[in-house]
Amino acid sequence: MKREDLQLYFIMGTSNVPHHEQSIYILEKALQAGITMFQFREKGPHVLTGLAYEQFARQCQKRCHQYSVPFIVNDDVELAMRLGADGVHIGQDDLPVGVARKRIGNMILGVSVHSQDELQTAINHQADYVGIGPIFATSSKSDAQPPCGTSFLQQARYLHPELPIVAIGGINCTNAHAVFQAGADGIAVISAICQSEDIEHTVSTFKSLCRINK
Template identity: 45%
Template sequence: MQNSTHNELSQKLSLYFVAGTMNCESPDAFKKIVAEAINGGITTFQYREKGENAVTGQKQVEMAMYAKEMCKAKDVLFIVNDDLELMKAVDADGLHVGQSDGNLDTIREETKGKILGISAHTLAEAKDAEARGADYIGVGPIFATSTKPDAEEPVGTGIFHELRNSGISLPLVAIGGLSVENTFETISAGADGAAIISAITLSEDPKQASQKLLSTILQAKRG
């Protein structure tokens, strides 16, 4: 990717909403929250259907297609988490995988023409992700999070300075424990985007929460 494409993707990753039906009270609630978040200004949506009470099979495809069509209507990037076949089935904009979600070289080959995001917890993992052809890196967890029980120890916002000083130029999305209260400092520290789950899914007003988060992120980006 050229720098101009990096910059364009950096903007599209600004407010990166992650959710599945298990983050909501029901599949219908999921649909409502996704619609409200999109109307509130999220710039990327990642469909992550994992864990207890996650829907499977045709229901999962249905939820993914609903989210994809909503995203498409508002020019929001639609990413599928760690499910290559689902990504292909719904023709998503891209795929996001973790370090242990399969052979990264094979995954890159299978996602040609799509956006590939790879999670990294350390500088070494980030360099590896860049070398294997990632289009952006999900960095974290930045703060403690209860959304992902098996999450590693928080690395803090200082990691962005470390990654940039080491020559990594890919867009960086902060993952883990992000909220309205700590998003400004995270973007100011060098993150291009903030991955949000509970600050939107648990909000009484997902649209308003998304608007506030986006405003905070854009303010931090302006410096």
């Protein structure tokens, strides 16, 4: 994985879009516009299950491969291995980091962290990148922790200058500048793209902000 892959990390599942059938269209538009990584995250109310769940994941993966964008699966290690995904992202309530690393081998491993101890554990088990947040208040995850601002992000960057870090949580075109200034290699967004009326413009704006702060 290259650090620049984290620059604009799009996360999506069917519960994040107004109408389920729009999901692939939104992903296609985001890929065309230039997202740099995609995470398949099918969680929340009224999610797909069984065969429909896997078929949707495969559709997303196919689109990502067409644009040479890494395809990451949230939490579901078994699905990621069946699909031959590029990687897995886990949170603190999912599979333990060490277990996940052993099971996925050399796949990309991303880990959500909220403290120095969690950060060190992720590093100890060779996480390829960490996700820090929610930076700002978010409505995309019903179980999200309270917003933490950029202080922990700044600490993590200072202590681990070579560690790839992506920030997540309530990030939009107005506040992304502060996140990049705090040391993030990239930003992970859900609603900023899923609810955008002009995905191409939104993606272009985010990527411009990243370039300005490099």
